[in-house]
Amino acid sequence: MGATYFRGSQPIDGVWATRDIEVVHACAMPTGWGMGDHRVFVVDFTLSSLVGSAPGRVERLKSRRLNTKLPATVKKYNECLEANLIRHNVDEDHRAAFYATTKQDAAAALDVSEGKSKQFMEHAEKKCRKIRSGRIPFSPEAVIWIKRKQAYECILDYRGGGKCESRKPQTTVSESEDWTALSTDCDGIESKSGSV
Numbered sequence: 001m002g003a004t005y006f007r008g009s010q011p012i013d014g015v016w017a018t019r020d021i022e023v024v025h026a027c028a029m030p031t032g033w034g035m036g037d038h039r040v041f042v043v044d045f046t047l048s049s050l051v052g053s054a055p056g057r058v059e060r061l062k063s064r065r066l067n068t069k070l071p072a073t074v075k076k077y078n079e080c081l082e083a084n085l086i087r088h089n090v091d092e093d094h095r096a097a098f099y100a101t102t103k104q105d106a107a108a109a110l111d112v113s114e115g116k117s118k119q120f121m122e123h124a125e126k127k128c129r130k131i132r133s134g135r136i137p138f139s140p141e142a143v144i145w146i147k148r149k150q151a152y153e154c155i156l157d158y159r160g161g162g163k164c165e166s167r168k169p170q171t172t173v174s175e176s177e178d179w180t181a182l183s184t185d186c187d188g189i190e191s192k193s194g195s196v
Contacts, residue, residue: 004039006031015041022049066125073128080124090116 004013017023025044034040068074085091093113100106 003031004028006037013038013041015043017043017045020049022046066128077124077128080127081120084120084123085117088116088120090120 002011003009004011015026023043023045025042027042029040029042031037031039066073066077068077090113093109093116097106097109097113100109
């Protein structure tokens with residue numbers, strides 16, 4: 001093959017592969033062809049010998065919709081999770097695993113404990129889900145105005161004989177912090193709703 005370094009007289013570089021890699025072609029480019037002062041090797045091998053004919057399926061992680069940058073959301077999530085862990089005696093499952101006499105019993109107790117914990121985490125996450133809207137920057141002021149708009153729409157639906165998405169008008173008004181909304185007539189609410 002000759003020298004692989006432009007000032008050398010012997011090959012000092014090489015390419016190695018395990019026996020199961022099927023090399024189809026290989027060549028060494030002339031000195032000065034690449035970016036450095038060594039010869040560049042080009043090796044062609046079959047993809048099937050590298051990754052196999054039936055590569056494993058890549059499992060994608062489920063995305064989480066919990067916004068942990070909001071302290072109130074984190075607090076609510078932790079409270080909900082801790083309440084469920086206490087209510088369903090997950091500590092007892094841990095103790096059963098700790099005092100188990102065989103590895104199989106310990107593994108079974110830990111599987112039960114982990115299964116419960118995972119369910120409680122998902123439940124707490126659903127209760128505390130906060131998704132940032134791409135249309136508006138998230139801020140406490142934006143939340144108040146969004147809740148006011150929802151409260152006005154709820155009151156108009158309720159006064160029109162409809163339901164306001166399974167929530168009481170009083171609840172939406174208290175969340176919106178507009179205490180005059182319930183005593184305002186429909187025209188006033190429509191004008192308020194249009195200005196939000």
